[in-house]
Amino acid sequence: MAVSDDRVPVPDVNREMCPSRRILEHVTSRWGVLVLAALLERSYRFSELRREIGGVSEKMLAQTLQTLERDGFVDRDAKPVIPPRVDYSLTQLGKEAAEQVWGLARWSERRVADVKAARVSYDDEKARAAASL
Amino acid sequence: MAVSDDRVPVPDVNREMCPSRRILEHVTSRWGVLVLAALLERSYRFSELRREIGGVSEKMLAQTLQTLERDGFVDRDAKPVIPPRVDYSLTQLGKEAAEQVWGLARWSERRVADVKAARVSYDDEKARAAASL
Numbered sequence: 483m484a485v486s487d488d489r490v491p492v493p494d495v496n497r498e499m500c501p502s503r504r505i506l507e508h509v510t511s512r513w514g515v516l517v518l519a520a521l522l523e524r525s526y527r528f529s530e531l532r533r534e535i536g537g538v539s540e541k542m543l544a545q546t547l548q549t550l551e552r553d554g555f556v557d558r559d560a561k562p563v564i565p566p567r568v569d570y571s572l573t574q575l576g577k578e579a580a581e582q583v584w585g586l587a588r589w590s591e592r593r594v595a596d597v598k599a600a601r602v603s604y605d606d607e608k609a610r611a612a613a614s615l
Numbered sequence: 616m617a618v619s620d621d622r623v624p625v626p627d628v629n630r631e632m633c634p635s636r637r638i639l640e641h642v643t644s645r646w647g648v649l650v651l652a653a654l655l656e657r658s659y660r661f662s663e664l665r666r667e668i669g670g671v672s673e674k675m676l677a678q679t680l681q682t683l684e685r686d687g688f689v690d691r692d693a694k695p696v697i698p699p700r701v702d703y704s705l706t707q708l709g710k711e712a713a714e715q716v717w718g719l720a721r722w723s724e725r726r727v728a729d730v731k732a733a734r735v736s737y738d739d740e741k742a743r744a745a746a747s748l
Binding site: 494500509510520551553575582585593594603 | 630631635640643645649653667684686712718722723725726734
Protein backbone atom coordinates (compact mmCIF):
# COMPACT_ATOMS: atom_id res chain seq x y z
CA MET A 483 0.00 0.00 0.00
CA ALA A 484 2.77 2.39 -0.86
CA VAL A 485 1.10 5.77 -1.14
CA SER A 486 4.10 7.23 -2.86
CA ASP A 487 3.42 5.10 -5.98
CA ASP A 488 0.26 7.10 -6.68
CA ARG A 489 1.80 10.44 -6.00
CA VAL A 490 2.25 12.95 -8.74
CA PRO A 491 5.87 14.16 -8.68
CA VAL A 492 6.44 17.70 -7.41
CA PRO A 493 6.16 20.07 -10.39
CA ASP A 494 9.54 21.18 -11.69
CA VAL A 495 9.99 23.26 -14.87
CA ASN A 496 13.45 21.77 -15.31
CA ARG A 497 11.92 18.34 -15.96
CA GLU A 498 11.24 18.18 -19.68
CA MET A 499 7.89 16.40 -19.43
CA CYS A 500 6.55 18.27 -16.39
CA PRO A 501 3.21 19.99 -17.10
CA SER A 502 4.62 23.14 -15.46
CA ARG A 503 7.16 23.40 -18.30
CA ARG A 504 4.25 23.63 -20.80
CA ILE A 505 2.52 26.30 -18.68
CA LEU A 506 5.71 28.35 -18.51
CA GLU A 507 6.12 27.95 -22.27
CA HIS A 508 2.59 29.23 -22.88
CA VAL A 509 2.92 32.34 -20.73
CA THR A 510 6.38 33.13 -22.12
CA SER A 511 5.62 32.33 -25.76
CA ARG A 512 6.55 34.96 -28.35
CA TRP A 513 2.97 36.26 -28.60
CA GLY A 514 1.63 35.01 -25.27
CA VAL A 515 3.88 37.45 -23.41
CA LEU A 516 2.60 40.42 -25.40
CA VAL A 517 -1.06 39.36 -25.24
CA LEU A 518 -0.96 38.89 -21.45
CA ALA A 519 0.83 42.20 -20.91
CA ALA A 520 -1.69 44.06 -23.11
CA LEU A 521 -4.71 42.46 -21.43
CA LEU A 522 -3.43 43.46 -17.99
CA GLU A 523 -4.16 47.06 -18.95
CA ARG A 524 -7.69 46.50 -20.33
CA SER A 525 -9.88 44.10 -22.28
CA TYR A 526 -9.53 44.04 -26.06
CA ARG A 527 -11.48 42.99 -29.10
CA PHE A 528 -9.61 40.67 -31.45
CA SER A 529 -9.00 43.31 -34.12
CA GLU A 530 -7.85 45.89 -31.56
CA LEU A 531 -5.40 43.43 -30.07
CA ARG A 532 -4.05 42.64 -33.50
CA ARG A 533 -3.44 46.35 -34.15
CA GLU A 534 -1.86 46.82 -30.73
CA ILE A 535 0.69 44.00 -31.06
CA GLY A 536 2.94 44.81 -34.01
CA GLY A 537 3.77 41.93 -36.33
CA VAL A 538 1.31 39.30 -35.10
CA SER A 539 -0.62 37.45 -37.81
CA GLU A 540 -4.33 36.74 -37.49
CA LYS A 541 -3.59 33.04 -37.28
CA MET A 542 -0.92 33.35 -34.59
CA LEU A 543 -3.05 35.69 -32.49
CA ALA A 544 -6.07 33.35 -32.70
CA GLN A 545 -3.90 30.37 -31.77
CA THR A 546 -2.25 32.22 -28.86
CA LEU A 547 -5.61 33.39 -27.48
CA GLN A 548 -7.04 29.89 -27.74
CA THR A 549 -4.09 28.37 -25.86
CA LEU A 550 -4.38 31.02 -23.13
CA GLU A 551 -8.15 30.53 -22.94
CA ARG A 552 -7.81 26.76 -22.61
CA ASP A 553 -5.23 27.18 -19.83
CA GLY A 554 -7.73 29.35 -17.96
CA PHE A 555 -5.82 32.64 -18.31
CA VAL A 556 -8.06 34.44 -20.80
CA ASP A 557 -11.81 34.85 -20.87
CA ARG A 558 -13.47 34.99 -24.29
CA ASP A 559 -16.78 36.80 -24.34
CA ALA A 560 -18.69 36.46 -27.63
CA LYS A 561 -21.56 38.94 -27.73
CA PRO A 562 -24.62 37.73 -29.69
CA VAL A 563 -24.75 40.83 -31.89
CA ILE A 564 -24.41 41.53 -35.59
CA PRO A 565 -21.64 41.98 -36.61
CA PRO A 566 -20.21 39.49 -34.05
CA ARG A 567 -18.21 41.03 -31.24
CA VAL A 568 -15.71 39.13 -29.15
CA ASP A 569 -13.98 40.61 -26.13
CA TYR A 570 -10.92 39.12 -24.49
CA SER A 571 -9.97 39.77 -20.88
CA LEU A 572 -7.88 38.15 -18.15
CA THR A 573 -9.21 35.71 -15.58
CA GLN A 574 -7.92 35.95 -12.00
CA LEU A 575 -5.38 33.22 -12.79
CA GLY A 576 -4.36 35.03 -15.96
CA LYS A 577 -3.82 38.26 -14.01
CA GLU A 578 -1.25 36.54 -11.81
CA ALA A 579 0.82 35.52 -14.83
CA ALA A 580 0.22 38.81 -16.63
CA GLU A 581 1.53 40.91 -13.75
CA GLN A 582 4.90 39.20 -13.93
CA VAL A 583 5.02 39.25 -17.71
CA TRP A 584 4.02 42.92 -17.73
CA GLY A 585 6.92 43.63 -15.37
CA LEU A 586 9.33 41.92 -17.78
CA ALA A 587 7.96 43.88 -20.74
CA ARG A 588 8.42 47.22 -18.96
CA TRP A 589 11.85 46.15 -17.72
CA SER A 590 12.89 45.30 -21.30
CA GLU A 591 11.83 48.77 -22.40
CA ARG A 592 13.69 50.43 -19.52
CA ARG A 593 16.89 48.51 -20.13
CA VAL A 594 17.37 49.08 -23.88
CA ALA A 595 20.34 51.42 -23.38
CA ASP A 596 22.07 49.07 -20.92
CA VAL A 597 21.71 46.09 -23.22
CA LYS A 598 22.95 48.07 -26.23
CA ALA A 599 26.03 49.13 -24.26
CA ALA A 600 26.66 45.53 -23.18
CA ARG A 601 26.49 44.34 -26.79
CA VAL A 602 28.96 46.97 -28.01
CA SER A 603 31.38 45.98 -25.28
CA TYR A 604 30.93 42.24 -26.04
CA ASP A 605 31.47 42.75 -29.78
CA ASP A 606 34.54 44.96 -29.17
CA GLU A 607 36.09 42.35 -26.94
CA LYS A 608 35.49 39.59 -29.50
CA ALA A 609 37.00 41.78 -32.22
CA ARG A 610 40.08 42.50 -30.08
CA ALA A 611 40.49 38.81 -29.26
CA ALA A 612 40.26 37.91 -32.96
CA ALA A 613 42.80 40.62 -33.91
CA SER A 614 45.32 39.40 -31.32
CA LEU A 615 45.30 35.83 -32.61
CA MET B 616 17.02 72.46 -35.59
CA ALA B 617 14.22 70.13 -34.65
CA VAL B 618 15.63 68.10 -31.79
CA SER B 619 12.84 65.58 -32.11
CA ASP B 620 14.26 64.36 -35.45
CA ASP B 621 17.30 62.94 -33.68
CA ARG B 622 15.35 61.40 -30.89
CA VAL B 623 15.12 57.70 -30.49
CA PRO B 624 11.45 56.72 -30.15
CA VAL B 625 10.32 55.66 -26.69
CA PRO B 626 10.89 51.89 -26.35
CA ASP B 627 7.71 49.88 -26.80
CA VAL B 628 7.66 46.06 -26.96
CA ASN B 629 4.50 46.23 -29.05
CA ARG B 630 6.43 47.83 -31.92
CA GLU B 631 7.78 44.98 -34.01
CA MET B 632 11.19 46.54 -34.68
CA CYS B 633 11.77 48.04 -31.23
CA PRO B 634 15.02 46.77 -29.62
CA SER B 635 13.03 46.15 -26.41
CA ARG B 636 11.05 43.45 -28.26
CA ARG B 637 14.31 41.58 -28.93
CA ILE B 638 15.37 41.90 -25.29
CA LEU B 639 12.03 40.55 -24.11
CA GLU B 640 12.35 37.69 -26.61
CA HIS B 641 15.79 36.80 -25.28
CA VAL B 642 14.76 36.71 -21.61
CA THR B 643 11.56 34.79 -22.38
CA SER B 644 13.05 32.39 -24.92
CA ARG B 645 12.36 28.68 -24.41
CA TRP B 646 15.78 28.05 -22.84
CA GLY B 647 16.60 31.60 -21.76
CA VAL B 648 13.85 31.48 -19.14
CA LEU B 649 15.18 28.26 -17.62
CA VAL B 650 18.83 29.36 -17.74
CA LEU B 651 18.11 32.68 -16.02
CA ALA B 652 15.95 31.04 -13.36
CA ALA B 653 18.62 28.41 -12.63
CA LEU B 654 21.43 30.98 -12.44
CA LEU B 655 19.46 33.05 -9.93
CA GLU B 656 20.01 30.26 -7.43
CA ARG B 657 23.76 29.81 -8.00
CA SER B 658 26.48 29.85 -10.64
CA TYR B 659 26.83 26.79 -12.87
CA ARG B 660 29.39 25.11 -15.07
CA PHE B 661 28.20 24.38 -18.59
CA SER B 662 27.85 20.62 -18.06
CA GLU B 663 26.01 21.10 -14.76
CA LEU B 664 23.56 23.51 -16.36
CA ARG B 665 22.96 21.04 -19.15
CA ARG B 666 22.13 18.31 -16.65
CA GLU B 667 19.91 20.67 -14.63
CA ILE B 668 17.73 21.79 -17.55
CA GLY B 669 16.00 18.73 -18.95
CA GLY B 670 15.86 18.45 -22.73
CA VAL B 671 18.30 21.19 -23.72
CA SER B 672 20.86 20.24 -26.38
CA GLU B 673 24.50 21.27 -26.11
CA LYS B 674 24.08 23.52 -29.13
CA MET B 675 20.95 25.28 -27.85
CA LEU B 676 22.44 25.80 -24.40
CA ALA B 677 25.65 27.27 -25.85
CA GLN B 678 23.63 29.56 -28.14
CA THR B 679 21.32 30.68 -25.32
CA LEU B 680 24.25 31.43 -22.99
CA GLN B 681 26.03 33.38 -25.72
CA THR B 682 22.94 35.52 -26.42
CA LEU B 683 22.48 36.20 -22.70
CA GLU B 684 26.19 37.00 -22.30
CA ARG B 685 26.15 39.43 -25.24
CA ASP B 686 23.08 41.19 -23.81
CA GLY B 687 24.97 41.70 -20.55
CA PHE B 688 22.88 39.30 -18.43
CA VAL B 689 25.34 36.46 -17.97
CA ASP B 690 28.98 36.52 -17.00
CA ARG B 691 31.22 33.82 -18.48
CA ASP B 692 34.30 33.03 -16.46
CA ALA B 693 36.80 30.75 -18.24
CA LYS B 694 39.39 29.50 -15.76
CA PRO B 695 42.88 28.91 -17.28
CA VAL B 696 43.09 25.36 -15.98
CA ILE B 697 43.38 21.91 -17.52
CA PRO B 698 40.81 20.57 -18.25
CA PRO B 699 39.17 23.93 -19.08
CA ARG B 700 36.56 25.12 -16.63
CA VAL B 701 33.90 27.70 -17.47
CA ASP B 702 31.51 29.11 -14.89
CA TYR B 703 28.37 31.03 -15.72
CA SER B 704 26.73 33.49 -13.35
CA LEU B 705 24.34 36.43 -13.52
CA THR B 706 25.40 40.05 -13.81
CA GLN B 707 23.46 42.67 -11.85
CA LEU B 708 21.38 43.40 -14.96
CA GLY B 709 20.78 39.69 -15.45
CA LYS B 710 19.62 39.35 -11.85
CA GLU B 711 16.86 41.88 -12.48
CA ALA B 712 15.48 39.83 -15.36
CA ALA B 713 16.07 36.52 -13.60
CA GLU B 714 14.08 37.51 -10.53
CA GLN B 715 10.96 38.04 -12.63
CA VAL B 716 11.52 34.94 -14.72
CA TRP B 717 12.17 32.89 -11.58
CA GLY B 718 8.84 34.13 -10.23
CA LEU B 719 7.08 32.93 -13.39
CA ALA B 720 8.78 29.53 -13.20
CA ARG B 721 7.70 29.00 -9.59
CA TRP B 722 4.21 30.31 -10.38
CA SER B 723 3.91 27.79 -13.26
CA GLU B 724 4.83 24.99 -10.87
CA ARG B 725 2.33 26.19 -8.25
CA ARG B 726 -0.53 26.49 -10.73
CA VAL B 727 -0.37 23.10 -12.46
CA ALA B 728 -3.60 21.86 -10.82
CA ASP B 729 -5.51 25.06 -11.67
CA VAL B 730 -4.44 24.95 -15.30
CA LYS B 731 -5.30 21.25 -15.60
CA ALA B 732 -8.78 21.94 -14.20
CA ALA B 733 -9.25 24.84 -16.63
CA ARG B 734 -8.31 22.63 -19.58
CA VAL B 735 -10.76 19.88 -18.57
CA SER B 736 -13.54 22.44 -18.30
CA TYR B 737 -12.60 24.03 -21.66
CA ASP B 738 -12.51 20.66 -23.44
CA ASP B 739 -15.83 19.58 -21.87
CA GLU B 740 -17.51 22.75 -23.01
CA LYS B 741 -16.20 22.33 -26.57
CA ALA B 742 -17.42 18.71 -26.58
CA ARG B 743 -20.88 19.74 -25.36
CA ALA B 744 -21.08 22.51 -27.96
CA ALA B 745 -20.10 20.06 -30.72
CA ALA B 746 -22.68 17.50 -29.52
CA SER B 747 -25.50 20.04 -29.52
CA LEU B 748 -24.92 21.05 -33.15
